[in-house]
Amino acid sequence: MLRHLATTMAAATVITLAAQSAAAYQVIAPPVASSGPQYDGNYSVAKLFDASVTDGDVGVTSYGNPDGQWAGFGEGPHEVFMDFGASISPSAIAYAQRSGDLADADKIGAVDFWFSDTDFAGIFPVDAPDTTATITNTTDTILHPYSLGGTFSGQYVAARFNAASPGLAINNPGGSEFRFLAVPEPSSVLLATLACTGFAYWGSRRR
Structure with missing residues (x-):
């Protein structure tokens, strides 16, 4: 007994x-500065970081309405710079797709990342990325988590957002919300x- x-x-x-x-999952605070392509002023990169996100939102909460969405102009890939003000050490990301007007369009399929403690100064890296996150969900705008395959550190991040469905006549991929995640x-x-x-x-x- x-x-x-x-x-x-x-x-x-x-x-x-x-x-x-x-x-x-522990949500890392959004960057203090970001820049990248935009469809127009209503779809700026800042829209990826404009909503309130807590640890409990990961894998649960939908974003994009009424908070905004980021969209690049055309298929891309779209290259984004982020400055976090101090070094971060994420092991995963949380990403919510943009809703878009077409079911197969406007979605991201993978994101390549470069981490550095030196400012990229607007020059996008030409070497291989430090890691790539594969975005598997393309059917809703929930803030889903995705592994980075390891822990990476740096104050500055360059990210290349790749379309999930390239070759479409109309395609402006982007997202509703994005965060880096620390994993115990x-x-x-x-x-x-x-x-x-x-x-x-x-x-x-x-x-």
């Missing part, structure tokens, strides 16, 4: 920790899991 209780408690704790870890290291969860598992094991051994 005691062995079963100890094992059940350990399993429940592990499940709780896993759930907390999966939800523990899994080591603390792993240690807690091992501790719980050890408790279950020794609880069963001692009885």
Whole structure:
């Protein structure tokens, strides 16, 4: 009985920790300055950062109305510069597509990123990107999370936004909202899991 209780408690704790870890995206504050192409003055890059976003909005909240949308002019790719005022260290992004007037148009399919502690001074990098985020959702404007495949640091970010459906007659890709995300290291969860598992094991051994 005691062995079963100890094992059940350990399993429940592990499940709780896993759930907390999966939800523990930490939204990084938007850039203090940004620049890039725009369809017109109503669709400026600043519209990517104009809404209130909390950790709880990631994966849940839709954006773009009544807050604005950013749209580049034409298919692109569209190149954007961001200055965060101090170094950031994201491991993921949160991105909400723009709604657009056409189902297949106006969506982003991938974003290439370059990070630096030196200002790009308006000159877009010609070397390979530090990482690329693949944007898989093109059907709604929810602020979905996407991995960067690692942690990257820098005060300045250059980003190239690539159309999800190139070659369309009318296509002005953009987005409703964008944030970088910090993701807690899994080591603390792993240690807690091992501790719980050890408790279950020794609880069963001692009885």
